[in-house]
Amino acid sequence: MSKPLQPRNLPSQKRSIARQEQILEVAGELLEKLGPAALTTIRIAEEVGISVGTLYHYFPNKEAILHAMGQRWLQQMANTLTQDEHYSPATLQEFVELFVNHMHQLYRKQRGLLHLVQGMFAIPQLMTLDEQHDELVINHVASRLEKLGVPLPLSERQRIGRTFHETSHALLLVVVNQSKPRGSKTLEELKRMLHTLAQSLP
Template sequence: MTDKKTGRKPLGPRSTPIQKRSKARREQILDVAAGLLEKLGSNSLTTIRIAEEVGISVGTLYHYFPNKEAILYAMGQHWLEQMANTLASPERQPGDIDSFVNHFVEQMLKLYRQQKGLLHLVQGMFAIPQLMPLDEQHDDLVINYVANTLPALGIDKPKAECQRIGRSFHEVSHALLLVVVNQSPRRGNSTLAELKLLLRSLLNSHQG
């Protein structure tokens, strides 16, 4: 359709390409920051270094993220969103305790391995004030998922007790998954087998 006054075709909305470029740049910044986080750790990670690696000015970087903590927060938030989507998947039917533990551990391990710089990110979620809400969200996400699954596994307990069991399940799995992703394949497989044994033992002790 042409403009009646000018006889020219309208250029159309310009916001969509701009938004796509902005989103792509934001994702690039987060990806580069994750790689640097894995190599340098959170203490040595700076917005100047991130901007240099991305190939933009620090001022341009601040257009997307006001500081390093905001970058780390976005990384942690994305990781938790992936975890929430995985836990909400219809494929995650509880079945029996063995199949539940195996499936949970294998799916979580994929997420832990995919996130570059995860150990430093998790440490930041525990120690950096701006990131601490993410640590609480992570705890609640897994604890509530496990607690709500327990009745389907034959573990009939009051809600508060299910939450307590869920926390034990979460603390053990989270701690050892962080170990596994930083071990050699041989040692990691051994630790993974031990993790599954611990989780099965925990749930079996409460069944019936």
């Protein structure tokens, strides 16, 4: 039987919620420093300043912590795309600028993102979160293309949305792990690539 991935107790008090968030923040920092193989519940508990038993009150194992981090990443992505909907770019070029800038801000905030994304590919229980993440972005781009007057059927707009997503996702993971000068150049190159794609649309 596979280990449970959900927290055993959903915290109802602000103090408990704050503790759960603290555990996830520390786990993200350690994941960034150590990588997934060296990340353990013992190390996380030590960094938080609690016993392993207390940690298990919130998360029964390391996989549950990674799953919760993935869920939080998914929710932050949904929030970012909802925020993006409040803007009304007049052209595809303006949309590219908004899309890349908002995604960049989000990717920079998530500690240990590269390892978390790798975990989504490697850990079967996290693959569903990765699929949901892809679907969110692809459908968002497809919807925006329709609003901007791109005369293509949904399936084609989704195909283009996947190209937007796969390209930006791969390069943003590079950007957040580069020095600021190199990251800025890579970010501009990403925008140029997506601008070129947008200009080719009917």
